[in-house]
Amino acid sequence: MKTKYIIIVLFLFAFIINSCDKVSPPFVEGRDYCSGNKKVLLEDYTGHGCNNCPEAAVIAHDLQDFFCERVVIIGVHAGYFAQPYLNGDSLLSADFNTEAGTTWDNYFGVSAQGNPNGLIDRVKGPSGYVISKDSWAKVIDTLLQNNAKAMITINNEFNIDTKILTTSVQTKFTEDVSGNYKLIVCITQDNIIAPQLNKNEEIGPTPMDINYVHNHVLRKAINGAWGESLNGSGTVSANTSYDKTYTQEFVDDWIPKNCHIVAFVYHEDTKTVLQAEELGVLE
Numbered sequence: 371m372k373t374k375y376i377i378i379v380l381f382l383f384a385f386i387i388n389s390c391d392k393v394s395p396p397f398v399e400g401r402d403y404c405s406g407n408k409k410v411l412l413e414d415y416t417g418h419g420c421n422n423c424p425e426a427a428v429i430a431h432d433l434q435d436f437f438c439e440r441v442v443i444i445g446v447h448a449g450y451f452a453q454p455y456l457n458g459d460s461l462l463s464a465d466f467n468t469e470a471g472t473t474w475d476n477y478f479g480v481s482a483q484g485n486p487n488g489l490i491d492r493v494k495g496p497s498g499y500v501i502s503k504d505s506w507a508k509v510i511d512t513l514l515q516n517n518a519k520a521m522i523t524i525n526n527e528f529n530i531d532t533k534i535l536t537t538s539v540q541t542k543f544t545e546d547v548s549g550n551y552k553l554i555v556c557i558t559q560d561n562i563i564a565p566q567l568n569k570n571e572e573i574g575p576t577p578m579d580i581n582y583v584h585n586h587v588l589r590k591a592i593n594g595a596w597g598e599s600l601n602g603s604g605t606v607s608a609n610t611s612y613d614k615t616y617t618q619e620f621v622d623d624w625i626p627k628n629c630h631i632v633a634f635v636y637h638e639d640t641k642t643v644l645q646a647e648e649l650g651v652l653e
Contacts, residue, residue, distance in 0.1 A: 401511075404438040407544075408518040410510050411634050411646035413444045413489040414586070415480040417451030418462050421567040421577065426486030426503040427585065428573060433507055440514055442646040444558055444632055445586040446471040449481025461578065464564040470556070470591035491643040492636060499641075519545045520635050522647035533620040535651060537592070539633045541600060542611040550638040551606065554597035555616055557589040558648070560628045589624055592616045600635070626651045 414430045416423040427445070434441040447466035450456075454465040474480075478499045480487050487500045490509045495501070501509055525538040539555055566582035568574050574582060591597070593616060600612040620626060627650075634646035 403436070403440060403514060406440065406514060406517070407521065408514055408516050409440045409442055409646050410437075410513045411442050411444070411489075411491050411632075411643045412506065412510065413446050413474070413480075413492075415446045415448060415475060415485055415487055415489075417447055417449060417453070417456075417481070417485055418464060418466070418564065418566045418582075418584075419453065419456040419459075420451035420485040421569040423451070423486045424566060424568045424573045424579070424582065425570050426488070429503055429506065430488075431585070433510060436507075437510060437514060441510060442632055442634070442648050443586040444556060444588050445584065446474060446480075446588050448472050448475035449485065451481070451485050461565045461580070462567075466562075466564075466584070466587055468588050468590060470595040471588050473595040491646075492641045494640070494642075517544070518645050519543060519547055520551075520645045522633050522635065522645055524631050524633055524647055524649040526631055526649055526651050526653065528620075528626055528651050530626075533626075535618045535620060535626075535631075536615065537618070537631050538613065538615045539631075540611055540613050541633075541635050541645075543606050543608055545608050546605060547644075548605045550603045551600045551635055551644070552597045552638050553593070553600055553612070553614060553633060553635050554595075555592045555614070556632045557592065557618065557624065557651075558630045558632050559587045559589050559624060560585040560630075561625070562587055562628075589629070590618070592618050597636075599638070 412430055430443050448471040452467050454463055456462045480500050483500050486503050489499055490501050491513055520541055520543045523540040527536045562584040563581055565578055565580050568576050568579045629651040630648045632648045634643050636643045
C-alpha cells in the first residue's frame with residue numbers, strides 16, 4: 371500500500387508539471403527532500419466513523435516517507451465522526467477525543483467542513499486553515515523549501531516503575547523573529563487496534579475494519595491546548611534558547627513503546643507553526 375500511494379503522489383507531481391505551464395517550482399523533478407532543517411506539522415483530523423479517513427491516514431504516512439521524515443503527524447480525533455458509540459454502534463465504542471483536539475477542531479473548524487481534512491503548519495490560506503487531503507502534498511512541498519526559524523530538541527526519560535515521563539524541550543531560534551511564540555507539547559500513540567469504518571478495500575475490510583491500526587493518535591497536550599509562551603512578546607534574537615521541562619503520568623492505555631512526544635512552536639497571533647519535532651518516549 372505504501373508504494374502505491376507514493377506512486378500516486380509522484381504521478382500527481384508529474385501531471386501538474388506536464389499539464390499546466392502556469393505551475394512553477396516547488397514542483398521540481400528530483401528535488402532532494404532529505405536536505406533542509408525545516409519540518410512540517412500535519413494534523414490529520416479523523417474519526418472512527420469516517421469511512422474516507424483510512425485513505426487519508428495512508429496518504430499522511432506515505433507523505434512522511436516521501437518527504438524524508440520531515441513531516442510530523444498528529445491524528446486528531448474530533449467532531450461528529452469521532453463520537454464513541456456513533457449512531458448507537460457498539461463496535462465504535464472507543465473514545466479517542468481529547469480536550470486539546472476538541473479545542474483545536476472548534477477553533478479551526480476542521481470537522482465542520484467534513485472529514486478527512488487537515489491543517490498543515492496551521493497556515494491560513496485564502497479559504498481558511500483547512501486543507502483537503504488531496505492538497506497536503508503540494509502545501510508540504512512548498513513549506514519544506516523554507517529554512518527553519520527555530521530548532522527543537524526533545525529529551526525523554528521514562529520511569530517504568532512509576533509510569534512517569536519527564537520530557538525536556540529546548541527551542542532555539544535560528545533567526546530574529548518578532549511576536550509572542552508559544553510551545554505545545556503533546557503525546558501521540560501508534561498501534562492502537564480498534565474498529566474503523568472504511569470504504570477502500572485495498573486498505574482493509576469494508577465497510578468496517580474490526581482490527582484497524584490507528585497511528586499518531588493524539589492522547590494529550592501536556593501543557594494545554596494552546597501551550598505556553600516562550601518569550602512573552604517583542605523580538606527574539608537568533609541563537610536565543612528556551613528550555614521547558616514537563617512531567618506526565620501515563621495511564622494504562624498509553625503503551626510507552628508506542629508513544630511519542632510531539633512538540634511544536636507557533637506564533638500566537640497567526641497560529642502559524644515555525645517548527646515541529648517528535649521523539650519516541652523510550653528512545
